[in-house]
Amino acid sequence: MAAEVKGPAAYFPSIEKKYGRPIAEWKELIRTSPLTKHMELVGWLKSEHDLGHGHANALVAHTLAEDAGK
Numbered sequence: 001m002a003a004e005v006k007g008p009a010a011y012f013p014s015i016e017k018k019y020g021r022p023i024a025e026w027k028e029l030i031r032t033s034p035l036t037k038h039m040e041l042v043g044w045l046k047s048e049h050d051l052g053h054g055h056a057n058a059l060v061a062h063t064l065a066e067d068a069g070k
Helices: 007-019 023-032 038-049 053-068
Strands: none
């Protein structure tokens, strides 16, 4: 039995389905953006890529947390 995915990653299947891009591509966009602050990145994804707030927030939170752990 697979473990239940929790936190921001729980949004990933619906993000890929709704927007048609793999999560790795979204993370690369976030990482190459000149913006660095969480809410700036969320706002940018919403305005430039038409993501919903929850989806943008989940991608940014997961990506920044991943990068902080490196």
